[in-house]
Amino acid sequence: LIKNIFYSLQEKMYTLPSVEEVINQKTGITYRTTKSFVRFEFGKNVIDVLVRSPKYNDPENLVDDITKNLWGYKGRVKLRSMKDLNLVFDIIKQSYEETL
Numbered sequence: 001l002i003k004n005i006f007y008s009l010q011e012k013m014y015t016l017p018s019v020e021e022v023i024n025q026k027t028g029i030t031y032r033t034t035k036s037f038v039r040f041e042f043g044k045n046v047i048d049v050l051v052r053s054p055k056y057n058d059p060e061n062l063v064d065d066i067t068k069n070l071w072g073y074k075g076r077v078k079l080r081s082m083k084d085l086n087l088v089f090d091i092i093k094q095s096y097e098e099t100l
Contacts, residue, residue, distance in 0.1 A: 005082055006040065006047055012089045013038075016096055035099040038092050039073060049088055051075040051095035060087055 013019055013031055022030040028041040039050040050073035054065035062084065063075040075095075079088050 002042060002045060002047060005079060005085065006042070008082065008085055009040075009047075009079075009089060009092075012085075013092070016093065019096070033096065033099045036072065037095040037099045045080060047079040049077040049079050049092065051077070051091055052098050053095065056091050056094040058091060060084075062087060063091060 018033045019031055020033075022032055022036065028039050030036050030039045037052055041048040041050065050066075050071070051063065052073060052075065054063050054067060054075035056063060056075070062077045064077070065074065066076045067074045075091075077088050077091060079085075
């Protein structure tokens with residue numbers, strides 16, 4: 001279930017120091033330190049994980065470059081299963097480290 005995948009990921013997020021959830025958003029959930037570093041948008045069977053850059057250490061090539069969309073986030077990962085959880089969290093952590 002997508003919800004369970006998200007809750008597992010959220011648990012990992014809170015292991016990072018100084019992370020806060022941005023509340024009162026119409027759609028999605030954003031996490032930030034001094035700057036936003038990840039945003040989650042939910043589909044029926046997928047979580048779009050938006051990160052600051054498309055260029056991270058990403059051995060599985062999970063990150064799509066969405067720079068052309070001209071949003072604040074330049075990378076996107078489609079998370080569909082628990083098996084990719086640690087890989088996706090590693091990418092999120094790299095995005096997080098850019099804000100420190």
